[in-house]
Amino acid sequence: MTLFVSEVFSAIQGEAALVGERQIFVRLMGCNIRCHYCDQPEALEKTAGTCRMEQTAGRRDWVGIASPMDTEVVLEAVRRLADQVPHHSVSLTGGEPLFQRRVVPDLVTGLARLGTRVMLETNGTLPGALAEVAEGLSFVSMDLKLPSVDGESVSEATQEEFLRTCLDLGLTTWVKLVVGPAIDRMEFARAVTMVAEVAGCFPGPVPELFLQPLTPFALASEAPGPDLMLELQAEALRLHPRTRVIPQTHKAIGQL
Numbered sequence: 001m002t003l004f005v006s007e008v009f010s011a012i013q014g015e016a017a018l019v020g021e022r023q024i025f026v027r028l029m030g031c032n033i034r035c036h037y038c039d040q041p042e043a044l045e046k047t048a049g050t051c052r053m054e055q056t057a058g059r060r061d062w063v064g065i066a067s068p069m070d071t072e073v074v075l076e077a078v079r080r081l082a083d084q085v086p087h088h089s090v091s092l093t094g095g096e097p098l099f100q101r102r103v104v105p106d107l108v109t110g111l112a113r114l115g116t117r118v119m120l121e122t123n124g125t126l127p128g129a130l131a132e133v134a135e136g137l138s139f140v141s142m143d144l145k146l147p148s149v150d151g152e153s154v155s156e157a158t159q160e161e162f163l164r165t166c167l168d169l170g171l172t173t174w175v176k177l178v179v180g181p182a183i184d185r186m187e188f189a190r191a192v193t194m195v196a197e198v199a200g201c202f203p204g205p206v207p208e209l210f211l212q213p214l215t216p217f218a219l220a221s222e223a224p225g226p227d228l229m230l231e232l233q234a235e236a237l238r239l240h241p242r243t244r245v246i247p248q249t250h251k252a253i254g255q256l
């Protein structure tokens, strides 16, 4: 099994429920959509090239390895970093990790065998691929994509199906919604309502909703102001009381 991998490194998680936790990031290549604000343009295409692998946890002392690569090479890189510093978990990120759906289950199984918890960081658009990796996952961080923010036209029904599948599989899940200055308030209300309604259909922990103010990057040059974030959180709290606002803290501290 070979995987297209962009980088493997140790860092402080800067977003959502695990903010501040130390994680090993495995960034897989390929994504099925193109968000205006995407800060990982080099991971969007599944192309052969060089993957950078950190040798010492947190030092950014990269060594280039040919990608695609065998799953075992990725597991060895994770093992090396995990041996140096205690990590909370591995973040499987991208790109969109489920885009390599044929080989990702093998990676998740291997990571679980190492004894590490795995967090899937996903755009929440490929529900059909989720069940194949679910067994080895500890957490799912699912994005909610709004056309007025990302410039894509992700189907609301698909995102709902993804969230339902997560909860149906019993996965600890939270939802992250990036907020841009031109956010459509109807789209926003529908998205929050969907989360609240789906959450109400399942027993167990209610998925938290994280509103993440957009960090300007690429085609998105403006961040939302504090007044807008206050208004949106107030609106969301009336529908879904488990709503927090967290910006990208790794960027605030100048971390990769």
Ligand code: SF4
Pocket: 031, 032, 033, 034, 035, 037, 038, 039, 040, 044, 094, 095, 096, 123
């Ligand atoms: S889903 Fe993520 S990786 Fe894909 S384009 Fe959007 S921000 Fe970039």
